[in-house]
Amino acid sequence: MHTKGSPSCCCSFEDYNLTTEWLLNHTSQRPKVAVICGSGLGLLADGAANKQTFRYQDIPNFPVSTVAGHEGCLVFGTIEDTSCVFMQGHFHLYEGYSLCQVTFPVRIFKLMGVETVLVTNASGAICPDYKVGDIMIIKDHINLPGFAGQHPLFGPNDERFGTRFPCMSDAYSKDLRRLAGQICSELGCSGFLREGVYCMVSGPNFETIAEARMLQVLGCDSVGMSTVPEVTVAKHCGLRVLGLSLITNMVSLDYSREEKVNHDEVLQIMKMRAEVLQRVVTELISRCSINTH
Numbered sequence: 172m173h174t175k176g177s178p179s180c181c182c183s184f185e186d187y188n189l190t191t192e193w194l195l196n197h198t199s200q201r202p203k204v205a206v207i208c209g210s211g212l213g214l215l216a217d218g219a220a221n222k223q224t225f226r227y228q229d230i231p232n233f234p235v236s237t238v239a240g241h242e243g244c245l246v247f248g249t250i251e252d253t254s255c256v257f258m259q260g261h262f263h264l265y266e267g268y269s270l271c272q273v274t275f276p277v278r279i280f281k282l283m284g285v286e287t288v289l290v291t292n293a294s295g296a297i298c299p300d301y302k303v304g305d306i307m308i309i310k311d312h313i314n315l316p317g318f319a320g321q322h323p324l325f326g327p328n329d330e331r332f333g334t335r336f337p338c339m340s341d342a343y344s345k346d347l348r349r350l351a352g353q354i355c356s357e358l359g360c361s362g363f364l365r366e367g368v369y370c371m372v373s374g375p376n377f378e379t380i381a382e383a384r385m386l387q388v389l390g391c392d393s394v395g396m397s398t399v400p401e402v403t404v405a406k407h408c409g410l411r412v413l414g415l416s417l418i419t420n421m422v423s424l425d426y427s428r429e430e431k432v433n434h435d436e437v438l439q440i441m442k443m444r445a446e447v448l449q450r451v452v453t454e455l456i457s458r459c460s461i462n463t464h
């Protein structure tokens with residue numbers, strides 16, 4: 172990967188092209204939908220047929236996963252007639268990657284012909300009405316690292332991907348959110364379905380109580396350490412986006428609360444809901460090109 176050019180972007184258009192060409196030469200799949208699997212959700216790919224798997228380390232320019240619960244494989248396959256690609260593991264700022272590296276796969280998907288991106292993640296509930304195990308359709312987000320100058324679109328804008336000043340007021344497709352709600356209710360998930368605002372923090376530590384209270388005042392319903400960079404870059408290059416966040420823990424808002432969050436527990440809750448999320452995602456993929464535009 173090149174290091175010249177903008178100090179905040181380490182990937183050139185040639186880097187994106189090289190990786191895209193490599194993948195197009197190694198698979199006959201031409202995916203229309205990409206699924207970015209959050210912590211512990213690699214098995215979202217299990218619903219696909221005709222699978223072909225590449226390890227991130229074997230794909231030119233691809234970062235590698237360094238976090239437990241992120242397998243580090245790109246899986247191509249089909250669901251019904253839709254060709255799709257699953258990222259089993261995504262990348263985070265806290266791993267030491269630049270946001271250009273974190274979002275690298277999104278632009279590869281765009282160049283491969285993907286039209287829709289489904290992003291999944293684990294998050295902690297800030298909204299006190301939420302419960303562990305809830306599925307939250309992401310309605311909107313707050314890019315906290317972006318406010319502090321950590322933004323994936325910093326540096327010269329490449330018009331081949333999108334405009335200098337992308338509109339983000341409709342980052343998460345209304346049609347796809349409606350479809351996800353419909354599918355969840357058909358699958359009997361309405362009792363633990365929410366729609367809310369996700370906030371990204373850089374991590375890797377979980378929130379202090381004062382920070383959690385601040386996020387609540389800001390209007391956040393849940394908090395995590397991913398997704399926002401990928402969604403921003405996907406929206407910039409004209410991809411349709413749906414985000415699903417699984418609530419894995421209640422964030423402490425109260426100094427008297429004894430429970431302490433840890434990553435193993437996060438993975439355990441993800442495992443508990445992985446099967447239902449897999450059914451939701453499989454159904455979404457088979458219906459998203461028919462029911463929405």
Ligand SMILES: O=P(O)(O)O[C@H]1O[C@H](CO)[C@@H](O)[C@H]1O
Nearest residue numbers: 209210292293396397434437
């Ligand atoms: O957002 P994903 O990677 O799904 O996972 C969330 O859970 C991990 C912390 O337990 C962090 O990576 C956080 O972002």
Ligand SMILES: Nc1nc2[nH]cnc2c(=O)[nH]1
Nearest residue numbers: 293294295377394395396
């Ligand atoms: N920042 C943050 N990320 C999470 N990922 C899963 N749970 C949490 C949480 O409580 N806080």
